[in-house]
Amino acid sequence: xxxxxxxxxxxxxxxxxxxxxxxxxxxxxxxxxxxxxxxxxxxxxxxxxxxxxxxxxxxxxxxxxxxxxxxxxxxxxxxxxxxxxxxxxxxxxxxxxxxxxxxxxxxxxxxxxxxxxxxxxxxxxxxxxxxxxxxxxxxxxxxxxxxxxxxxxxxxxxxxxxxxxxxxxxxxxxxxxxxxxxxxxxxxxxxxxxxxxxxxxxxxxxxxxxxxxxxxxxxxxxxxxxxxxxxxxxxxxxx
Amino acid sequence: xxxxxxxxxxxxxxxxxxxxxxxxxxxxxxxxxxxxxxxxxxxxxxxxxxxxxxxxxxxxxxxxxxxxxxxxxxxxxxxxxxxxxxxxxxxxxxxxxxxxxxxxxxxxxxxxxxxxxxxxxxxxxxxxxxxxxxxxxxxxxxxxxxxxxxxxxxxxxxxxxxxxxxxxxxxxxxxxxxxxxxxxxxxxxxxxxxxxxxxxxxxxxxxxxxxxxxxxxxxxxxxxxxxxxxxxxxxxxxxxxxxxxxxxxxxxxxxxxxxxxxxxxxxxxxxxxxxxxxxxxxxxxxxxxxxxxxxxxxxxxxxxxxxxxxxxxxxxxxxxxxxxxxxxxxxxxxxxxxxxxxxxxxxxxxxxxxxxxxxxxxxxxxxxxxxxxxxxxxxxxxxxxxxxxxxxxxxxxxxxxxxxxxxxxxxxxxxxxxxxxxxxxxxxxxxxxxxxxxxxxxxxxxxxxxxxxxxxxxxxxxxxxxxxxxxxxxxxxxxxxxxxxxxxxxxxxxxxxxxxxxxxxxxxxxxxxxxxxxxxxxxxxxxxxxxxxxxxxxxxxxxxxxxxxxxxxxxxxxxxxxxxxxxxxxxxxxxxxxxxxxxxxxxxxxxxxxxxxxxxxxxxxxxxxxxxxxxxxxxxxxxxxxxxxxxxxxxxxxxxxxxxxxxxxxxxxxxxxxxxxxxxxxxxxxxxxxxxxx
Numbered sequence: 062x063x064x065x066x067x068x069x070x071x072x073x074x075x076x077x078x079x080x081x082x083x084x085x086x087x088x089x090x091x092x093x094x095x096x097x098x099x100x101x102x103x104x105x106x107x108x109x110x111x112x113x114x115x116x117x118x119x120x121x122x123x124x125x126x127x128x129x130x131x132x133x134x135x136x137x138x139x140x141x142x143x144x145x146x147x148x149x150x151x152x153x154x155x156x157x158x159x160x161x162x163x164x165x166x167x168x169x170x171x172x173x174x175x176x177x178x179x180x181x182x183x184x185x186x187x188x189x190x191x192x193x194x195x196x197x198x199x200x201x202x203x204x205x206x207x208x209x210x211x212x213x214x215x216x217x218x219x220x221x222x223x224x225x226x227x228x229x230x231x232x233x234x235x236x237x238x239x240x241x242x243x244x245x246x247x248x249x250x251x252x253x254x255x256x257x258x259x260x261x262x263x264x265x266x267x268x269x270x271x272x273x274x275x276x277x278x279x280x281x282x283x284x285x286x287x288x289x290x291x292x293x294x295x296x297x298x299x300x
Numbered sequence: 301x302x303x304x305x306x307x308x309x310x311x312x313x314x315x316x317x318x319x320x321x322x323x324x325x326x327x328x329x330x331x332x333x334x335x336x337x338x339x340x341x342x343x344x345x346x347x348x349x350x351x352x353x354x355x356x357x358x359x360x361x362x363x364x365x366x367x368x369x370x371x372x373x374x375x376x377x378x379x380x381x382x383x384x385x386x387x388x389x390x391x392x393x394x395x396x397x398x399x400x401x402x403x404x405x406x407x408x409x410x411x412x413x414x415x416x417x418x419x420x421x422x423x424x425x426x427x428x429x430x431x432x433x434x435x436x437x438x439x440x441x442x443x444x445x446x447x448x449x450x451x452x453x454x455x456x457x458x459x460x461x462x463x464x465x466x467x468x469x470x471x472x473x474x475x476x477x478x479x480x481x482x483x484x485x486x487x488x489x490x491x492x493x494x495x496x497x498x499x500x501x502x503x504x505x506x507x508x509x510x511x512x513x514x515x516x517x518x519x520x521x522x523x524x525x526x527x528x529x530x531x532x533x534x535x536x537x538x539x540x541x542x543x544x545x546x547x548x549x550x551x552x553x554x555x556x557x558x559x560x561x562x563x564x565x566x567x568x569x570x571x572x573x574x575x576x577x578x579x580x581x582x583x584x585x586x587x588x589x590x591x592x593x594x595x596x597x598x599x600x601x602x603x604x605x606x607x608x609x610x611x612x613x614x615x616x617x618x619x620x621x622x623x624x625x626x627x628x629x630x631x632x633x634x635x636x637x638x639x640x641x642x643x644x645x646x647x648x649x650x651x652x653x654x655x656x657x658x659x660x661x662x663x664x665x666x667x668x669x670x671x672x673x674x675x676x677x678x679x680x681x682x683x684x685x686x687x688x689x690x691x692x693x694x695x696x697x698x699x700x701x702x703x704x705x706x707x708x709x710x711x712x713x714x715x716x717x718x719x720x721x722x723x724x725x726x727x728x729x730x731x732x733x734x735x736x737x738x739x740x741x742x743x744x745x746x747x748x749x750x751x752x753x754x755x756x757x758x759x760x761x762x763x764x765x766x767x768x769x770x771x772x773x774x775x776x777x778x779x780x781x782x783x784x785x786x787x788x789x790x791x792x793x794x795x796x797x798x799x800x801x802x803x804x805x806x807x808x809x810x811x812x813x814x815x816x817x818x819x820x821x822x823x824x825x826x827x828x829x830x831x832x833x834x835x836x837x838x839x840x841x842x843x844x845x846x847x848x849x850x851x852x853x854x855x856x857x858x859x860x861x862x863x864x865x866x867x868x869x870x871x872x873x874x875x876x877x878x879x880x881x882x883x884x885x886x887x888x889x890x891x892x893x894x895x896x897x898x899x900x901x902x903x904x905x906x907x908x909x910x911x912x913x914x915x916x917x918x919x920x921x922x923x924x925x926x927x928x929x930x931x932x933x934x935x936x937x938x939x940x941x942x943x944x945x946x947x948x949x950x951x952x953x954x955x956x957x958x959x960x961x962x963x964x965x966x967x968x969x970x971x972x973x974x975x976x977x978x
Contacts (some may be wrong), residue, residue: 109437109463109507110454127396175383200397204386211376214386214503218395248396253435253506256395278435280505282465 096263099235100271102228102249106279113276119232121251122275123153123218125225126236126261128245133223137161137194140205140215142170147205147215151252153225154217156200163192171208178219179203216252239263253278311638318630326623334612341608342584346573349586349601352529364469364497367513370423371499384413385501385509389435404450407438411449414441429485429494429514433459435507445483455479462498462510470496471590471597472514473537485514493517493535493542519543532602553579581606644672648679660687719833724781724845725793725825725873728853729757732820734774750774756803764796769844779845782832790827790876794903797823797867824856825869827876855891859900862975864948871899882910884918885925886949890974897972902949917943921950928953929971933960
């Protein structure tokens with residue numbers, strides 16, 4: 062993969078995790094009284110000094126519902142280490158769910174977290190070792206790093222239930238199976254953004270499309286040299 | 301008379317010329333050197349400015365990159381630093397599940413963690429300024445006050461540039477550069493100046509924090525720049541001078557100039573050089589921004605033109621010394637040259653003065669080997685010429701009239717120095733009875749007597765264009781036709797003889813009246829070929845002639861005694877004299893040393909003045925002479941008897957005719973009267 066493509070992808074993936082405007086449509090789909098929420102996220106870039114501008118790439122925003130707990134057994138989630146990146150960059154899981162951290166690179170990685178919600182250090186292991194796993198018991202944000210590779214960062218968002226979605230670049234989302242009720246909150250969060258939330262009332266009839274507005278700190282362009290050329294890329298360990 | 305001394309001596313002139321030349325040359329050289337040097341200093345300054353600026357930019361870039369690398373290394377290699385920044389910037393967001401600590405607690409924890417970590421790291425302890433901010437611009441750690449956190453650093457340069465991913469450098473030089481009471485630097489501006497670089501800490505494009513790293517800029521820093529560039533360096537803030545490598549007094553001057561107004565500052569663009577004047581000196585100044593595009597602060601590069609030209613002063617002194625030496629040498633040379641020229645010239649002047657005073661034997665000896673020597677040679681040749689002319693003049697003045705002498709001097713070629721055959725008419729004059737006379741009178745009287753006689757006779761000769769060749773006792777030898785050739789020499793001689801007779805007759809009357817003895821004179825004139833030329837030695841020469849004609853003239857003179865005449869001329873003279881004169885043929889004579897008889901004639905006067913009775917008397921005499929020669933002595937005597945008996949010629953012929961009547965001559969008698977020798 063060319064250097065340019067790798068940068069472009071990096072840029073794309075980070076940019077997409079931003080503002081989310083969540084228009085939420087809620088519908089109760091069945092007799093056991095669950096509903097559906099849908100809508101779109103408006104992602105805004107906030108500059109260091111506060112200026113805002115709209116962002117076309119609206120991917121990477123976690124939209125989730127709080128106000129009820131539903132811990133169903135789920136298969137292990139995967140947070141893969143590939144090409145010195147964590148994939149995905151943002152990983153929503155449900156409390157009690159186990160995340161497996163397979164190493165797909167031909168080098169060592171060392172996954173760790175200093176978050177008080179889940180402090181762990183998986184030690185160094187390579188791709189041929191069996192993937193190490195962590196079970197997240199407490200809800201909240203757990204940044205996961207690699208002790209070896211500073212650019213490797215991923216966010217494990219531990220939720221109380223499985224009513225969540227991660228936006229694609231169009232910013233649209235849809236969450237099904239939300240129990241009917243009025244005591245709910247719809248949240249949206251992206252790295253570098255403050256969580257936005259709004260009260261949510263769900264019944265079986267489809268509700269209107271919802272809009273969420275997320276402000277995310279503006280990303281940093283890779284430094285250019287004074288003459289406009291790129292700095293040499295970090296060494297690649299691709300296969 | 302001696303000439304007045306020269307108004308301006310040659311030596312003085314030469315001195316002046318050399319002095320002015322040397323002074324002008326040195327002055328011109330000095331001016332050229334000064335102008336050229338100043339131009340070069342300016343060019344050099346431009347060059348040094350550009351080089352210094354380039355070097356500064358490179359250093360700046362290096363510093364910035366070094367800081368970036370250091371921060372990058374810190375962020376990459378130190379998981380603690382990395383996670384602390386991530387935590388304060390991103391990770392402890394409240395996702396709605398409760399339990400997230402308040403923001404201040406997050407920052408406090410981050411501060412504590414960094415305080416635990418950073419002091420042991422070189423990157424943090426090495427820099428005067430080391431500040432860590434969260435992605436939102438909150439202060440997490442500052443080395444200047446490690447326990448401080450939470451302040452907003454949004455307005456602190458160049459944090460915002462770094463957050464935008466731009467090259468971020470700034471100068472903290474003035475109080476307004478930083479928020480009040482924010483301890484980011486160990487000694488806050490304006491007491492100290494810091495150059496600060498900001499670097500973002502990012503994961504990919506995701507900003508997790510910012511690090512500010514700064515180094516104090518002080519005199520040492522500027523001095524280092526000065527050491528590299530050789531230029532003075534001054535740091536400028538928005539409001540004036542911050543620091544400079546100048547001495548205190550000059551720095552004050554510069555500060556005052558900058559305070560006084562932006563004019564000079566405005567004149568100096570980013571790379572253009574302006575000329576300022578402060579602290580009593582002229583300066584070249586150029587300004588550059590510390591951070592490109594950031595016009596607020598900058599630095600000045602300064603060079604004092606006067607200092608740069610300082611060596612010129614030494615050079616000027618060298619020139620003055622050199623000039624004095626050259627001038628001295630030039631004057632010495634001029635002196636020698638002047639002496640070399642003036643001495644011969646003065647010598648010539650003295651010699652010319654002597655020549656002017658009449659000393660023609662003056663010679664100059666000049667051996668300079670140049671034109672002066674030529675001049676000396678020419679001078680000597682000139683005096684030689686003068687001597688020659690003088691000799692000629694003296695030779696002829698006595699003998700010829702001034703006109704003839706002048707003519708001779710004009711045409712010296714008319715003179716034949718080697719002798720030349722020339723037909724001339726010779727006049728010989730003598731006093732009768734002079735020997736007796738000189739015995740009877742005292743010499744003084746004789747001298748007077750002779751002088752008057754010579755005066756009268758010579759005057760006439762010279763007036764007639766003749767030459768007085770010699771004075772011999774009472775005799776005068778004169779000639780016509782040499783040295784100046786005359787076509788009518790015979791007529792002139794005859795005219796002169798007639799005139800001389802009148803003058804001498806008048807003189808004789810006067811002498812008689814004063815009781816002096818009677819004066820009688822005799823003149824003989826003959827025309828013939830002689831050799832003329834100078835006779836004598838170099839010291840004593842005369843213009844003389846050699847030839848039979850002279851003897852003949854002398855004989856004719858003597859023949860007057862026989863005929864009682866005063867003047868007798870030869871037939872040659874009479875023939876050449878032409879018709880202007882009336883002659884009476886006296887007789888034919890045979891003189892000693894000459895076989896050929898001479899017909900002798902007496903000039904009676906000019907044709908136009910001739911009286912008929914005189915002509916009649918002459919004709920009668922000549923008829924008598926013809927009868928006498930035809931041996932008709934009776935008729936001759938008869939004819940002669942009728943003539944004036946006072947006439948000597950008549951008496952002489954009559955006496956012989958009567959004698960031959962009594963006793964006729966032999967048959968071979970040819971009618972020629974033989975005169976005794978002398």
